[in-house]
Amino acid sequence: MSFTELGLSDEIVRAVAEQGYSAPTPIQSQAIPAVLLGGDLLAGAQTGTGKTAGFTLPILQRLKGGKPAARGTVRALILTPTRELAAQVEESVRTYGKYLKLRSAVIFGGVGINPQIDLLRKGVDILVATPGRLLDHIQQGTVSLANIEILVLDEADRMLDMGFIRDIRRILALLPQQRQNLLFSATFSDEIKELADGLLNSPAMIEVARRNSTAEMIAQKIHPVDRNRKHQLLSHLVKTNNWSQVLVFTRTKHGANKLVEQLGKEGISALAIHGNKSQSARTRALSEFKDGSLQVLVATDIAARGIDIDQLPHVVNYDLPNVPEDYVHRIGRTGRAGASGEAVSLVCVDEHDMLKGIEKLIKRSLPREVIAGFEPDPNARPQPIQLRSGDGGGRNRPRQQKPAATTARPASAPSGNKPTQSKRTGSKLLGGDGASAGRNRGSR
Known part of the structure; x- marks a missing residue:
């Protein structure tokens, strides 16, 4: 099976091919068509399966033909537990959306907030964020979540382990009721099941590895x-x-x-x-x-x-x-x-x-x-x-942690986590300067 057969546009397939990938991984071959259908998704996948591209590619596809984000608004929100993971996921968006006219951004704590405010004012099609820093912006009125079309909780199990459930629930309360929800988790604990039950509406379910299994290799x-x-x-x-x-x-x-x-x-x-x-x-x-x-x-x-x-x-x-x-x-x-x-x-x-x-x-x-x-x-x-x-x-783990992050990239298909620093018009990676300004709660 090719990426074209999964329903992705020529622009996206071209960007994928330029990264040297030709065949999707199991999580990608199952998740991409499910996301393109527009319904909710509960996906279980261990690291190294290419799950990041499993949601970034179809999100790019779904947003490419729509109306660009208005000033101060966001169309798709991807929440991650840590700074490094947020940066890597946004890099995935930029890498595979390089031929699309979509604006992406990443926000997390530990760095100055003003450059992020300037970028959010312009409107962002795809925003990757850690929960704490996103709430900072919401409290300051620098971003609106009223136009969210797609929500992704990436590494949801890790976010719960790190004590972000209250932040997540505060963010969920600000989102429009009509939206697509995607939840990705490496393990399915009772807390994950409870979160999924309250968040997802008749979701498609994908699990590419036995629960809590360890890789055979x-x-x-x-x-x-x-x-x-x-x-x-x-x-x-x-x-x-x-x-x-x-x-x-x-x-x-x-x-x-x-x-x-x-x-x-x-x-x-x-x-x-x-x-x-x-x-x-x-x-x-x-x-x-x-x-x-x-x-x-x-x-x-x-x-x-x-x-x-x-x-x-x-x-x-x-x-x-x-x-x-x-x-x-x-x-x-x-x-x-x-x-x-x-x-x-x-x-x-x-x-x-x-x-x-x-x-x-x-x-x-x-x-x-x-x-x-x-x-x-x-x-x-x-x-x-x-x-x-x-x-x-x-x-x-105590609730007040300052974390850092990860995902994985398989050899035969994209995970979307190439940590390069290339930039394109309309997309900007923030927070990579290592500054320590601002408050650091959790992964802010």
């Missing part, structure tokens, strides 16, 4: 180790296996900073990304990691949502996540688009209950492999896991 293993020897084991694995590009997850921001310092002493280049890092620091770390000049990127769960890398070979859970679903999100960064990947978890005695929760969720037992020289003490007793203020993950 990912080789997963557990390395038992004592808690105080994890950094030594990680250094050993990186050096002996000649790993050149490794994404490492820690539970806390403090833990991420400490691990970077420890790896540096071992001669391993590493940087951390988390909510306390400035936008410019996170952007620089991601750029160096993507181009291969940085060997190890250490991230907390929220910050990792901004990582979009082709064929990332290795993901390491230095700390297991507090919420089992986050394990699925984490290892989904590798093994994409038919490529093989490896997900390694360093598990100490404190984390045995967490491991049980993960294995229950994914319905499989993960193989254990003890590394010679790093055998765990059989008499070690578990200690309570302490979270520092502002750290953590999932549903136990």
Whole structure:
């Protein structure tokens, strides 16, 4: 099947082809026709499936023949949980809408609000926003949502995990009742089902992977180790296996900073990304990691949502996540688009209950492999896991977080997440300067 057969115009297909994509992924082949029909959609897709293009392409198609947005209004609104994801989704809109006369914009916090106000005044056909910054604009009267035709909640599960449900409900109350609603989520928790029931009207349902499943192309293993020897084991694995590009997850921001310092002493280049890092620091770390000049990127769960890398070979859970679903999100960064990947978890005695929760969720037992020289003490007793203020993950995460983002791009079809900085007339990427002006609540 081709993109033309899905009902997309020649202008959109041309832009897609210029990015080197010829065949749609399963989520795209199902979602695009469903969105073009104009009805609501509930879609379940893991990272790496090309879901972003699954909604950006048909939205472009639906809006291309309509009346342009009036001053201060928006026609399509895409809500995302984090800054980096918002920027990447808007880049998708610009990339695949380059031959259309549609205006797009992205707004998020952590940067000055005035340039965003100037752009919104002109009217925006497709607005990508984080909830907090959008509410800032609404409160200041710089944007109207009265003309919204299409609403997208992208990574809805992550938005709920990050405590944005109240913001989302405030935004929903301002939208016209007659509109198309699209909800995309990697997992379907009870909260997602409740949100979908209240938001969607007789939706089409698409699920391209088994719920809460982990990719079959990912080789997963557990390395038992004592808690105080994890950094030594990680250094050993990186050096002996000649790993050149490794994404490492820690539970806390403090833990991420400490691990970077420890790896540096071992001669391993590493940087951390988390909510306390400035936008410019996170952007620089991601750029160096993507181009291969940085060997190890250490991230907390929220910050990792901004990582979009082709064929990332290795993901390491230095700390297991507090919420089992986050394990699925984490290892989904590798093994994409038919490529093989490896997900390694360093598990100490404190984390045995967490491991049980993960294995229950994914319905499989993960193989254990003890590394010679790093055998765990059989008499070690578990200690309570302490979270520092502002750290953590999932549903136990404090509500006032400063996140960062991610989606994925398969090799055979577009995900719409090429992090380039090209610009076109009528479309502008805001917020990439790393400034820290303005209030930062959540992903603002």
